[in-house]
Amino acid sequence: MTMAETVAGASTPLLELRQVSCRFGARPDLAARIAIALGAAKPFPIIHALDKVDLTIRKGEVLGLVGESGCGKSTLGRIAAGILPPSAGQVFWKGEDRATLRGSRQRDADLEAQMIFQNPMAALNPRMTIEKLVAEAPSIHGLIKGSTSSYVDDYLTKAGFDPAMKKRLPHQFSGGQRARVNIARALAVQPDFLVCDESVAALDVSIQAQILNLFMDLREQLDLTYLFVSHDLGVVEHISDRVAIMYLGRVIEEAPVAEIFSRPNHPYTQQLLAEVPRIRPGKRRFAAMKGELPSPLNPPKGCHFHPRCPHAHERCRVEVPQKREIAPGHVSACHLNDKQAV
Amino acid sequence: MTALLEVRNLVTEFPGEAGNGLRAVDDVSFRLGRGEVLGLVGESGSGKSVTGFSIMGLVDWPGRVTGGQILFDGEDIANADAETRRSLRGRRIAMVFQDPMMTLNPVLRIGTQMTEALHAHERMSSAAARERARDALGLVGIPSPEERLDAYPHQFSGGMRQRVAIAIALLHRPDLIIADEPTTALDVTIQAQIISEFQKLTEDQGTAVIWITHDLAIVSGLADRIAVMYGGRIVETGNIEDVLVAPKHPYTHGLIRSVPSQNSRGHRLAQIPGVTPSLARMPEGCAFRTRCERATDACTARPGRFGDVLAYHRCFHPHEEALV
Numbered sequence: 001m002t003m004a005e006t007v008a009g010a011s012t013p014l015l016e017l018r019q020v021s022c023r024f025g026a027r028p029d030l031a032a033r034i035a036i037a038l039g040a041a042k043p044f045p046i047i048h049a050l051d052k053v054d055l056t057i058r059k060g061e062v063l064g065l066v067g068e069s070g071c072g073k074s075t076l077g078r079i080a081a082g083i084l085p086p087s088a089g090q091v092f093w094k095g096e097d098r099a100t101l102r103g104s105r106q107r108d109a110d111l112e113a114q115m116i117f118q119n120p121m122a123a124l125n126p127r128m129t130i131e132k133l134v135a136e137a138p139s140i141h142g143l144i145k146g147s148t149s150s151y152v153d154d155y156l157t158k159a160g161f162d163p164a165m166k167k168r169l170p171h172q173f174s175g176g177q178r179a180r181v182n183i184a185r186a187l188a189v190q191p192d193f194l195v196c197d198e199s200v201a202a203l204d205v206s207i208q209a210q211i212l213n214l215f216m217d218l219r220e221q222l223d224l225t226y227l228f229v230s231h232d233l234g235v236v237e238h239i240s241d242r243v244a245i246m247y248l249g250r251v252i253e254e255a256p257v258a259e260i261f262s263r264p265n266h267p268y269t270q271q272l273l274a275e276v277p278r279i280r281p282g283k284r285r286f287a288a289m290k291g292e293l294p295s296p297l298n299p300p301k302g303c304h305f306h307p308r309c310p311h312a313h314e315r316c317r318v319e320v321p322q323k324r325e326i327a328p329g330h331v332s333a334c335h336l337n338d339k340q341a342v
Numbered sequence: 343m344t345a346l347l348e349v350r351n352l353v354t355e356f357p358g359e360a361g362n363g364l365r366a367v368d369d370v371s372f373r374l375g376r377g378e379v380l381g382l383v384g385e386s387g388s389g390k391s392v393t394g395f396s397i398m399g400l401v402d403w404p405g406r407v408t409g410g411q412i413l414f415d416g417e418d419i420a421n422a423d424a425e426t427r428r429s430l431r432g433r434r435i436a437m438v439f440q441d442p443m444m445t446l447n448p449v450l451r452i453g454t455q456m457t458e459a460l461h462a463h464e465r466m467s468s469a470a471a472r473e474r475a476r477d478a479l480g481l482v483g484i485p486s487p488e489e490r491l492d493a494y495p496h497q498f499s500g501g502m503r504q505r506v507a508i509a510i511a512l513l514h515r516p517d518l519i520i521a522d523e524p525t526t527a528l529d530v531t532i533q534a535q536i537i538s539e540f541q542k543l544t545e546d547q548g549t550a551v552i553w554i555t556h557d558l559a560i561v562s563g564l565a566d567r568i569a570v571m572y573g574g575r576i577v578e579t580g581n582i583e584d585v586l587v588a589p590k591h592p593y594t595h596g597l598i599r600s601v602p603s604q605n606s607r608g609h610r611l612a613q614i615p616g617v618t619p620s621l622a623r624m625p626e627g628c629a630f631r632t633r634c635e636r637a638t639d640a641c642t643a644r645p646g647r648f649g650d651v652l653a654y655h656r657c658f659h660p661h662e663e664a665l666v
Contacts, residue, residue: 068529174617175386204385204618205556209600209611216610231529234559238602238611257607275534277559279601281583284563288535292499 012095015057020089022050049075051249062226064240072249077229081115081195114186118198120178124170131166138188159184176207195227233276248304255330265332347374353409364621366392368574377548381561384571394520399427433463436511440523442503446495453491478509501532522554573629580653590660
């Protein structure tokens with residue numbers, strides 16, 4: 001690699017999402033389209049899972065993605081991992097538009113981004129041994145040079161799983177061990193980038209600590225980049241370098257972890273972070289944010305958060321707030337920032 | 343003054359493969375006063391839910407309570423007949439489960455289920471029952487309760503369903519509510535809403551609560567006292583401040599330090615090695631000794647209770663100093 005390429009490599013983000021939207025819904029057939037056009041039928045409902053999301057992930061960083069259930073964080077994770085195409089917008093992988101990649105370059109891009117799912121049992125075929133599960137993908141893609149058995153042992157050891165037990169089936173293991181198998185499986189195709197979708201949510205506290213430590217060790221050993229999707233603010237605060245907050249299909253705030261936890265800007269972030277469960281002995285009143293996440297079938301106009309926001313004013317009901325940089329690296333989408341600037 | 347609930351040396355067993363009993367709850371003792379909140383904390387398989395079910399008299403066959411006493415308002419209900427248990431359940435002791443669909447019947451309207459619970463213990467007219475049910479829904483923060491009485495459970499969101507389950511538990515103003523991980527399946531924002539409603543209502547009605555959870559952070563802000571379970575035993579119990587600031591048992595110590603927080607950012611978490619052994623493979627003596635760094639030969643003997651029933655631990659080598 002020449003010097004110029006190294007410099008270019010450092011400035012190109014690993015992954016960049018530009019104006020990515022994702023909509024789910026049935027596509028009307030010809031008869032339905034005619035009926036809708038004539039006003040005889042209602043248009044099919046469409047879920048707006050993601051609405052023009054911009055997100056950049058730099059090489060080597062851990063980006064935490066936080067939001068309530070139904071806000072689209074898993075959809076964003078899937079698009080980032082390349083297993084779901086966006087309905088609109090572009091995804092750049094190492095500076096190249098993913099949609100234009102073909103052949104071996106597409107395959108490489110697909111292998112370089114891997115995903116670790118929430119439910120380790122659902123992600124493992126119950127009738128395959130641990131060895132087969134881990135060896136399957138790398139042998140199909142011809143990544144194994146030498147003996148399959150030692151290749152599998154190597155990756156199981158990296159994930160902290162005893163290779164002596166690799167002939168057994170997934171149901172014979174505990175949740176923590178299954179999580180380790182899933183990690184070994186993702187690592188076995190030698191990825192650069194891991195999307196962890198609630199990967200520790202189902203685990204007990206003591207096991208969760210072990211897996212979080214494993215993620216941090218692997219990051220150092222293998223130079224990995226993570227997108228860490230979670231609803232657990234404590235976990236995100238612990239593991240992330242940077243945090244993005246999502247609300248109903250939009251990223252509303254993005255900042256380095258210390259900045260966002262000490263100076264949250266968006267009213268939603270402020271209320272969300274006020275509820276980080278911390279071990280603080282002594283009875284206290286649990287304060288609660290009003291209301292629930294609105295339906296993505298019919299999101300509110302303007303700022304999505306305005307029906308629950310204590311500071312909402314007229315402008316929030318009509319105009320979508322744009323993201324603005326309010327401090328170095330700290331981006332927030334709220335109309336209140338314009339007011340303060342004036 | 344007698345305590346509202348006193349559990350003495352409770353043992354609940356399930357038959358094992360080799361014909362020996364597996365002790366899901368092993369010599370558990372604690373005391374709970376009126377209006378007091380006890381946090382019962384432990385990881386999966388530690389026996390915290392079975393303890394709750396034992397108090398309710400809901401342990402499924404072939405499991406059963408084989409030893410000890412459960413004194414509720416001075417009366418031993420551990421071996422009470424089905425009729426006595428039934429008259430207590432729902433009226434004086436209520437339970438809220440993790441999954442509200444365990445409480446709610448999916449094919450009945452909410453109103454039908456609530457008035458059914460009222461008629462089970464009190465004679466009243468249908469109109470009066472419906473009115474009580476409507477008021478109860480209003481209390482837990484459900485908007486337009488009159489119309490919602492005619493809705494089916496699937497028409498509610500997860501948080502709203504849990505509110506309905508709590509409303510049903512509070513219908514008879516019970517003396518004791520056993521809440522088994524009622525907010526685990528919910529989002530943080532909804533969790534905070536539910537806890538705040540729950541806290542308000544139980545304090546107003548003077549209800550005692552056993553809050554079963556794996557989440558130390560929730561318990562730290564909610565409970566008066568805490569009991570930490572491991573391998574079917576309470577390994578440490580006491581006032582919430584004492585236990586969280588200066589945990590004596592190495593398991594409590596490790597558990598508190600393994601919770602990610604702002605102080606741990608960028609560092610490795612202190613982890614407890616290994617996994618919780620299954621009931622059939624629980625080590626002799628102290629159940630935690632195989633994972634404990636302070637364990638010695640002395641730990642092969644079963645540790646007794648060090649301290650009184652309100653504050654004790656089960657460890658031969660307890661931590662003396664406070665956590666930093």
